[in-house]
Amino acid sequence: MLIVAVIILLLYLLLIGKFAFAIDKVSEFKLENIPAKTKFTVVIPFRNEAENLPTLFKSISKLNYQTSLFEIILVNDDSEDLSKDIVTKFISNSALDITLIENERQSNSPKKDAISSAIKISKYDWIITTDADCVLPKYWLDSFDTFIQQNDAKMVVGPVTYHQVNGFLKHFQLLDFLSLTGSTIAGFGIGKPFLCNGANLAYKASFFNSMNGFEGNDTIASGDDIFLMEKALKADKN
Numbered sequence: 001m002l003i004v005a006v007i008i009l010l011l012y013l014l015l016i017g018k019f020a021f022a023i024d025k026v027s028e029f030k031l032e033n034i035p036a037k038t039k040f041t042v043v044i045p046f047r048n049e050a051e052n053l054p055t056l057f058k059s060i061s062k063l064n065y066q067t068s069l070f071e072i073i074l075v076n077d078d079s080e081d082l083s084k085d086i087v088t089k090f091i092s093n094s095a096l097d098i099t100l101i102e103n104e105r106q107s108n109s110p111k112k113d114a115i116s117s118a119i120k121i122s123k124y125d126w127i128i129t130t131d132a133d134c135v136l137p138k139y140w141l142d143s144f145d146t147f148i149q150q151n152d153a154k155m156v157v158g159p160v161t162y163h164q165v166n167g168f169l170k171h172f173q174l175l176d177f178l179s180l181t182g183s184t185i186a187g188f189g190i191g192k193p194f195l196c197n198g199a200n201l202a203y204k205a206s207f208f209n210s211m212n213g214f215e216g217n218d219t220i221a222s223g224d225d226i227f228l229m230e231k232a233l234k235a236d237k238n
Contacts, residue, residue, distance in 0.1 A: 022189030023182060031143050038145040040070040041122035041205070045103070045114035046132035047077040050086055056132055057090045065141035071097040071123055075114035078103065083132075107218035111198075115224060116213050119205050128202040129224070135163065144202055154207040155232050157184065157193070158200030193233065198225035203232065211235050 046053065060072065074087050084100070091098045103110060104117040119127055128144065130136065137143075147156055159181050162174045184195040208228075217227040 018190065019183060019186035022186040025189040026185050029143075029147060031139055032146050034146060034149065036066050036069055036142065036145050038069065038126055038148050039124035040065075040126045040128050040141055040144070040202075041118070041124045042070060042072045042141075043075065043115055043118040043122075043127055043129045044072065044132055045075040045077055045111050045118075046079065046083055046087075047110070048079050048081045048083060049132035050079075050081040050083045052133040053083060053086045053090075055135060057086075057094075059134075059136040059138075060096070061094070062138050063136060063141060064138050065145070067096055069145075070141060071099065073099045073101060073118040073122065075101055075103050075118050077110050077114050107214070109214065109218055109221045109224065111221075112214040112218055112224045119208060119213070122205055125205050126202060127205050127208065128200075129198050131199040134160075134199050148202075154236060155203040155229065156201075157188070157196040157229070158202070159184070160197045160199045193229060194226075196225045196229045201225055201228075203228070207232065207235075 044056070049056075076084050076087070087100050091100060099121070101117060101121065103114045106113050106116075115127075115129060126144075126148070128141075144156060144158070147153070160177070161181065162170065162177055165171055165174050180195060184193075184197075187193045187195055211228075211231045214224065214228065216231070217223055220227070
């Protein structure tokens with residue numbers, strides 16, 4: 001039993017060591033001050049997010065990106081609280097291009113259905129998904145735009161982290177999340193991506209449609225991010 005434990009520990013240390021070196025292989029991305037070109041459709045599904053939507057909308061209002069280059073589609077998934085009223089009020093008081101739609105349930109995964117419903121009516125080819133309980137950085141869209149202009153990309157995986165960490169549980173969640181983020185970066189470093197997060201994920205709608213969207217895994221509630229990335233890697237390993 002001790003020998004097995006030692007072998008498992010050694011394998012784990014080798015894996016962690018490989019990941020540590022792999023992270024350094026991923027080039028650091030730096031935002032550059034260049035004219036914006038990419039047009040985005042930001043897709044945000046929500047269900048009973050009345051508590052979080054005001055904070056999200058506050059961050060949306062502070063986005064630095066040229067307003068004519070992006071739209072926002074909010075997808076209501078049978079909310080039973082005041083979420084829809086909050087969205088409607090925000091739209092009426094905002095000059096941004098924002099559309100509210102109802103989710104078209106077609107599978108066992110409401111979130112995948114919500115994203116698919118939004119892509120059907122999207123104006124632009126680049127789709128960015130995020131969650132209603134997120135806060136968007138000021139230069140969020142600028143960062144994606146710069147990266148896309150510098151790279152021949154069909155899908156871009158972005159990081160997610162916690163803010164306002166108070167208490168032991170929150171600190172534990174932060175450390176756990178950072179380990180997942182590190183593993184995500186390492187996966188790209190070794191040329192075998194295996195993690196991503198739908199709260200900060202971008203891809204071309206044309207690429208999404210060429211893979212028939214979430215077809216093949218729409219019977220599983222989760223996986224709007226990782227399963228889609230796995231399909232993308234099979235369709236184009238680059």
